[in-house]
Amino acid sequence: xxxxxxxxxxxxxxxxxxxxxxxxxxxxxxxxxxxxxxxxxxxxxxxxxxxxxxxxxxxxxxxxxxxxxxxxxxxxxxxxxxxxxxxxxxxxxxxxxxxxxxxxxxxxxxxxxxxxxxxxxxxxxxxxxxxxxxxxxxxxxxxxxxxxxxxxxxxxxxxxxxxxxxxxxxxxxxxxxxxxxxxxxxxxxxxxxxxxxxxxxxxxxxxxxxxxxxxxxxxxxxxxxxxxxxxxxxxxxxxxxxxxxxxxxxxxxxxxxxxxxxxxxxxxxxxxxxxxxxxxxxxxxxxxxxxxxxxxxxxxxxxxxxxxxxxxxxxxxxxxxxxxxxxxxxxxxxxxxxxxxxx
Amino acid sequence: xxxxxxxxxxxxxxxxxxxxxxxxxxxxxxxxxxxxxxxxxxxxxxxxxxxxxxxxxxxxxxxxxxxxxxxxxxxxxxxxxxxxxxxxxxxxxxxxxxxxxxxxxxxxxxxxxxxxxxxxxxxxxxxxxxxxxxxxxxxxxxxxxxxxxxxxxxxxxxxxxxxxxxxxxxxxxxxxxxxxxxxxxxxxxxxxxxxxxxxxxxxxxxxxxxxxxxxxxxxxxxxxxxxxxxxxxxxxxxxxxxxxxxxxxxxxxxxxxxxxxxxxxxxxxxxxxxxxxxxxxxxxxxxxxxxxxxxxxxxxxxxxxxxxxxxx
Numbered sequence: 186x187x188x189x190x191x192x193x194x195x196x197x198x199x200x201x202x203x204x205x206x207x208x209x210x211x212x213x214x215x216x217x218x219x220x221x222x223x224x225x226x227x228x229x230x231x232x233x234x235x236x237x238x239x240x241x242x243x244x245x246x247x248x249x250x251x252x253x254x255x256x257x258x259x260x261x262x263x264x265x266x267x268x269x270x271x272x273x274x275x276x277x278x279x280x281x282x283x284x285x286x287x288x289x290x291x292x293x294x295x296x297x298x299x300x301x302x303x304x305x306x307x308x309x310x311x312x313x314x315x316x317x318x319x320x321x322x323x324x325x326x327x328x329x330x331x332x333x334x335x336x337x338x339x340x341x342x343x344x345x346x347x348x349x350x351x352x353x354x355x356x357x358x359x360x361x362x363x364x365x366x367x368x369x370x371x372x373x374x375x376x377x378x379x380x381x382x383x384x385x386x387x388x389x390x391x392x393x394x395x396x397x398x399x400x401x402x403x404x405x406x407x408x409x410x411x412x413x414x415x416x417x418x419x420x421x422x423x424x425x426x427x428x429x430x431x432x433x434x435x436x437x438x439x440x441x442x443x444x445x446x447x448x449x450x451x452x453x454x455x456x457x458x459x460x461x462x463x464x465x466x467x468x469x470x471x472x473x474x475x476x477x478x479x480x481x482x483x484x485x486x487x488x489x490x491x492x493x494x495x496x497x498x499x500x501x502x503x504x505x506x507x508x509x510x511x512x513x514x515x516x517x518x519x520x521x522x523x524x525x526x527x528x
Numbered sequence: 529x530x531x532x533x534x535x536x537x538x539x540x541x542x543x544x545x546x547x548x549x550x551x552x553x554x555x556x557x558x559x560x561x562x563x564x565x566x567x568x569x570x571x572x573x574x575x576x577x578x579x580x581x582x583x584x585x586x587x588x589x590x591x592x593x594x595x596x597x598x599x600x601x602x603x604x605x606x607x608x609x610x611x612x613x614x615x616x617x618x619x620x621x622x623x624x625x626x627x628x629x630x631x632x633x634x635x636x637x638x639x640x641x642x643x644x645x646x647x648x649x650x651x652x653x654x655x656x657x658x659x660x661x662x663x664x665x666x667x668x669x670x671x672x673x674x675x676x677x678x679x680x681x682x683x684x685x686x687x688x689x690x691x692x693x694x695x696x697x698x699x700x701x702x703x704x705x706x707x708x709x710x711x712x713x714x715x716x717x718x719x720x721x722x723x724x725x726x727x728x729x730x731x732x733x734x735x736x737x738x739x740x741x742x743x744x745x746x747x748x749x750x751x752x753x754x755x756x757x758x759x760x761x762x763x764x765x766x767x768x769x770x771x772x773x774x775x776x777x778x779x780x781x782x783x784x785x786x787x788x789x790x791x792x793x794x795x796x797x798x799x800x801x802x803x804x805x806x807x808x809x810x811x812x813x814x815x816x817x818x819x820x821x822x823x824x825x826x827x828x829x830x831x832x833x834x835x836x837x838x839x840x
Binding site: 209212213261263313318319320322323324326327328330331334335337338341342456457459460463496498499500501502503504505506508509512513514 | 567569609612613617619620622623624626627628629630631632633634635637638641642753758761762764765767768802803804805807808811812814815818827831832
């Protein structure tokens with residue numbers, strides 16, 4: 186019965202979103218069928234379009250997994266955006282400092298270094314939260330801005346390519362690239378890295394004692410404290426892994442797409458990752474599906490803008506409304522979740 | 529002192545205050561909200577909505593006062609959605625705020641494109657002129673910076689004074705703090721926890737909307753996609769740096785404003801330090817201040833926690 190009502194709630198949300206889309210499309214004087222068909226054609230209509238969905242989903246999966254791991258212990262990581270940039274800095278520094286490394290070693294080290302850089306960026310607010318009870322929300326936001334500006338400084342000073350007047354680093358050696366998967370498209374091995382990370386996170390969270398402790402801490406940290414589960418250690422560890430995964434997302438954007446450090450490699454992936462994690466209910470499989478869905482929404486809306494003249498900002502509207510409705514659905518469509526929890 | 533230096537200093541101070549004003553307004557709003565126990569990281573959405581609706585109204589009517597009201601209403605609409613979803617539906621307040629940031633960014637861009645189309649020349653409105661206060665404005669350096677400003681600057685200062693009285697000298701202020709620190713005790717003492725929180729959220733929306741309206745009505749005179757560009761997040765930082773004290777919030781906003789003003793000045797002077805060094809400065813300062821004030825947490829105990837009367 187509860188399942189039925191849950192399903193009904195989600196159907197209602199889907200119907201509301203569809204209605205809003207139709208109203209928005211009509212508001213700009215466009216044709217609804219044409220808009221929807223161009224939306225779908227943008228995603229499924231061509232090989233390239235579909236590969237773009239996977240390309241954009243790659244950083245969302247990784248950063249989304251990171252946010253989800255943090256959520257498991259109650260660490261609300263709004264800082265994935267900054268951690269992505271730290272990962273990008275990591276691979277750039279490595280590639281420029283040791284250009285002679287063989288490809289396998291280079292990529293492996295880059296992923297490791299990106300994980301550590303991103304992890305450090307997130308472990309600081311993690312320690313502040315676990316040790317001193319300082320809210321991580323604002324700290325992680327502040328670290329986003331510091332990271333963003335740090336990249337701005339680096340590409341104008343120490344990491345600047347002296348032969349160009351633009352703020353960007355020199356090209357990284359070819360060894361610091363992910364292999365391309367389907368040559369004319371932009372799809373790169375980073376997507377496989379993201380899927381592997383999803384499996385690793387699943388094993389960690391659901392198949393190891395550490396994962397069990399993390400989930401327990403997130404559900405009731407006081408009970409854990411009394412039962413002898415180290416709360417501090419688990420929050421700090423999950424914060425580190427959380428930032429580390431976002432760091433790998435940053436490594437992937439450089440190794441797979443840009444091949445040099447530039448500003449603006451992430452159009453808000455770190456913030457969208459939080460929504461991805463929420464939609465995926467902090468479960469690795471859910472995160473992968475949600476990341477693909479959000480990415481498809483963006484790719485489809487680009488095509489809708491080209492073909493039917495509907496502004497791409499419709500994607501943001503739908504995404505934001507979806508999250509608000511999902512959060513509010515307990516009250517809107519009967520409180521089934523609450524009943525389940527109480528039983 | 530030589531004349532150019534004085535002139536530079538005056539314009540620098542004046543620019544600092546102009547940059548700080550919208551942050552002060554939005555920061556004060558968020559302070560009220562957080563004191564009641566509701567953290568809303570959707571200040572960005574509140575400001576953007578305020579900016580958009582004030583622009584639209586002034587563009588249609590030419591009346592700046594109506595524009596201000598529309599901006600405040602636009603901000604309040606966003607904060608009330610946040611309040612309902614987080615207080616009534618007891619959702620995670622941080623995520624709701626974040627989602628609203630996306631929703632309003634999309635909505636304002638969409639409506640703006642729909643109303644004005646793709647234009648290369650942005651539609652613009654007349655901006656509100658500064659008011660010259662006689663005699664005081666003739667004090668060297670400070671006079672022009674402090675007493676030749678627009679009405680919002682004076683309003684922000686009045687609000688800082690008013691709120692510091694409200695928070696610490698009135699019974700309402702005590703109630704507000706009680707609801708944020710210990711809602712159960714407040715409830716037992718007969719305070720209406722959720723009503724007070726709704727009112728605090730409303731105040732947040734009105735002030736944040738005013739901050740957004742300021743950007744359009746005074747500073748820019750036009751609207752564009754993502755006009756606020758992170759100012760709402762900066763306002764959140766001023767709340768932390770200012771330790772939720774009205775004077776502190778204004779001080780923090782001035783630090784951020786000074787860093788921004790300095791950055792623009794140095795850029796035009798062609799100094800070879802990347803401007804990002806200065807943009808980073810307020811955040812680094814805030815983190816350092818946080819590290820030094822460790823152990824004296826000033827967060828309201830019930831910040832971000834919905835109050836459930838029938839639960840233990």
